[in-house]
Amino acid sequence: MTVIDKIAPEGSKAGERTSPRPTFRHKLSRWDVKVSPYLYIAPFFIVFGIVGLFPLLYTAYVSLFKWEAGDDNPVFIGFDNFKELFADSQFWNALTNTISIFLLSSIPQLIIAMLLAALLGSRLRGATGWRVGILLPYAASLVSIGIIFANLFGPKYGLINDVLQLIGLDPVDWQASRFGSHVAIAIMVNWRWTGYNALIVLAAMQAIPKELHEAALIDGAGMWRRFTAVTLPLLKPTLIFVTITSTIGGLQIFTEPKLFDAMPGSNNGGSSNQFQTVTLYLYQSAFENYNLGYASAIAWVLFVIIVIIALVNFLLTGRLARTPAVKKK
Amino acid sequence: MTTIHSGLRKSVATLGKPRKATYWVLAIFVLGSLFPFYWSFLVASRDNGMLTEPVPPILPGGNFFANASRVFDTVPFWKALANSVIVSGTVTLTTVLFSSLAGFAFAKLRFRGKNGLFVFIVVTLAVPTQLGIIPLFIAMSKLGWAGGLQSVIVPNLVTAFGVFWMRQYTVDALPYELIEAARVDGCSMIRIFWNVCLPAVRPAAAILAMFTFMMSWNDFLWPLVVLDAGNPTVQVALEKLQSGYYVDYSLVLAGTTLATIPILIVFLLLGRQIVAGIMQGAVKG
Numbered sequence: 122m123t124v125i126d127k128i129a130p131e132g133s134k135a136g137e138r139t140s141p142r143p144t145f146r147h148k149l150s151r152w153d154v155k156v157s158p159y160l161y162i163a164p165f166f167i168v169f170g171i172v173g174l175f176p177l178l179y180t181a182y183v184s185l186f187k188w189e190a191g192d193d194n195p196v197f198i199g200f201d202n203f204k205e206l207f208a209d210s211q212f213w214n215a216l217t218n219t220i221s222i223f224l225l226s227s228i229p230q231l232i233i234a235m236l237l238a239a240l241l242g243s244r245l246r247g248a249t250g251w252r253v254g255i256l257l258p259y260a261a262s263l264v265s266i267g268i269i270f271a272n273l274f275g276p277k278y279g280l281i282n283d284v285l286q287l288i289g290l291d292p293v294d295w296q297a298s299r300f301g302s303h304v305a306i307a308i309m310v311n312w313r314w315t316g317y318n319a320l321i322v323l324a325a326m327q328a329i330p331k332e333l334h335e336a337a338l339i340d341g342a343g344m345w346r347r348f349t350a351v352t353l354p355l356l357k358p359t360l361i362f363v364t365i366t367s368t369i370g371g372l373q374i375f376t377e378p379k380l381f382d383a384m385p386g387s388n389n390g391g392s393s394n395q396f397q398t399v400t401l402y403l404y405q406s407a408f409e410n411y412n413l414g415y416a417s418a419i420a421w422v423l424f425v426i427i428v429i430i431a432l433v434n435f436l437l438t439g440r441l442a443r444t445p446a447v448k449k450k
Numbered sequence: 451m452t453t454i455h456s457g458l459r460k461s462v463a464t465l466g467k468p469r470k471a472t473y474w475v476l477a478i479f480v481l482g483s484l485f486p487f488y489w490s491f492l493v494a495s496r497d498n499g500m501l502t503e504p505v506p507p508i509l510p511g512g513n514f515f516a517n518a519s520r521v522f523d524t525v526p527f528w529k530a531l532a533n534s535v536i537v538s539g540t541v542t543l544t545t546v547l548f549s550s551l552a553g554f555a556f557a558k559l560r561f562r563g564k565n566g567l568f569v570f571i572v573v574t575l576a577v578p579t580q581l582g583i584i585p586l587f588i589a590m591s592k593l594g595w596a597g598g599l600q601s602v603i604v605p606n607l608v609t610a611f612g613v614f615w616m617r618q619y620t621v622d623a624l625p626y627e628l629i630e631a632a633r634v635d636g637c638s639m640i641r642i643f644w645n646v647c648l649p650a651v652r653p654a655a656a657i658l659a660m661f662t663f664m665m666s667w668n669d670f671l672w673p674l675v676v677l678d679a680g681n682p683t684v685q686v687a688l689e690k691l692q693s694g695y696y697v698d699y700s701l702v703l704a705g706t707t708l709a710t711i712p713i714l715i716v717f718l719l720l721g722r723q724i725v726a727g728i729m730q731g732a733v734k735g
Contacts, residue, residue: 150638157639158561161551164544165608166567169574172605175589176582183584240476243468253721254480256728260717261487262668264685265706268692269490272699280489316483317728324729373580376670379689386693400580400671408675413584420581431576 184417202418212419214394215402222398223371225307230315231363237319242326255316266309267380274305296383302396309377318363325359326352365434372427375400399423487710494704517704521691524701526680530687537599537683538666541606545662546655548608553616554647558624574610583675590676601676606666612658615731619654620647657727660720667713684709
């Protein structure tokens with residue numbers, strides 16, 4: 122580093138040295154300042170263009186064709202894929218399953234996450250240890266979880282059914298029954314994500330000033346009242362954030378139902394598609410039936426559904442626009 | 451009156467003090483978190499006969515290494531492990547580097563269109579890239595990349611989340627004075643990034659690295675689509691292990707144990723930072 126120029130002449134802006142004539146180094150430096158920012162942000166835009174924007178548009182294009190995998194001469198068929206899709210009972214079944222599994226997972230998950238956050242927020246001994254313990258499932262891969270839970274929920278020798286019988290209940294055929302399979306898959310999802318969401322809620326809870334709680338306590342508010350009148354309203358933005366992220370994730374659920382099948386490797390989502398989700402159906406259409414056009418139509422409908430839900434959330438809150446990230450400096 | 455007052459003062463003082471039941475409930479949740487891992491190790495360390503016993507054993511048996519070695523015979527597990535390390539390692543390096551660079555630009559540099567471009571990045575966070583697998587698959591096939599590791603690496607070189615995360619941290623962590631001082635010293639922009647910015651944002655970069663590594667290691671759908679059974683990542687190999695006509699659970703769960711142990715160790719070593727990272731991200735995002 123050159124030490125000579127350490128003191129910039131008075132009145133000059135940093136970095137713009139007021140030399141009598143622009144030297145080559147000076148020009149180079151100005152060019153550096155101008156161009157560098159674009160170079161630094163370029164990788165994201167290039168990668169997003171290739172794997173985000175282009176696929177989205179190209180999926181729309183492919184969805185207008187009868188396009189078999191490996192086929193070099195796809196046939197343009199307009200909106201026929203979409204017409205077929207809207208008349209396809211398997212698609213509606215998959216959509217119902219997806220929403221059912223999503224509701225069964227996200228509602229209990231949010232409630233338990235808040236309870237856990239409240240517990241973790243008290244002045245615990247070994248607080249970090251408890252937090253790490255709760256978060257442990259987050260480290261597991263979905264594939265491992267899928268395989269392990271498929272085993273635990275096995276109809277014949279599964280541990281869950283063993284326990285049910287031990288306490289005098291009837292065993293459930295988790296994979297064959299529609300509701301049972303949804304519950305089992307929802308438990309898988311919850312097992313992985315509840316601790317994670319609890320930490321996010323906990324962070325928001327800790328940002329609530331302690332004085333508010335003390336004031337409420339002095340006003341004679343009990344624990345429940347303090348929770349509903351102080352904690353809950355201040356948590357609202359965080360709860361909305363958690364809901365949006367789990368909605369987007371939940372609508373794309375794939376790995377859990379794929380690995381839960383009694384016929385491993387199958388993409389049917391059970392013998393009568395009882396737990397086939399939209400993404401699993403998409404995968405089946407594209408990579409088992411090689412019908413890329415039809416699968417693209419599924420992808421686009423799913424994308425539109427996700428956008429609509431995100432938009433509704435956005436309009437309900439108007440919060441995204443006001444996050445500090447977007448705020449002008 | 452005084453008794454009420456002292457009672458109130460006492461309850462204010464004990465606000466947030468845990469009861470015994472709190473520890474019990476948390477202990478149950480931690481056990482619940484651990485149990486599936488333990489169960490998978492239990493089955494992996496015995497043989498399939500254990501699953502048919504009316505009361506399953508509580509302690510591991512001695513067959514884990516035998517089952518584990520069968521995993522290596524059934525699928526190319528060494529190769530899968532090596533592939534996962536290469537993919538996750540590369541993706542982590544490039545994501546952290548490119549995200550820090552873009553984060554630096556968005557946080558501290560002046561250029562036209564900055565705000566618009568940043569809003570665009572935030573919006574793309576909501577675009578589910580999962581839905582783009584068909585054209586991406588077509589593109590990879592046309593490029594001749596399908597089956598190769600580059601098909602898994604290239605789409606993940608940098609993420610919107612990473613840019614967003616690094617930008618948020620850089621805003622506070624890097625004072626303008628430092629940049630100006632370096633400029634006065636005649637540093638080029640890239641040198642300022644490397645010698646001034648990067649050291650200042652190291653904690654955030656470390657957290658991003660951990661998240662990226664875990665996410666990449668556990669990624670499944672896209673590798674399943676684009677890689678074949680001969681050249682899998684760990685997750686794809688696991689799925690192949692399970693998808694026979696007859697499921698040999700001791701074998702399959704030995705596989706899941708093998709795949710989980712490394713990431714579990716990493717998690718336990720860095721757990722404190724990961725927890726801090728999630729909570730920090732929650733407040734900032």
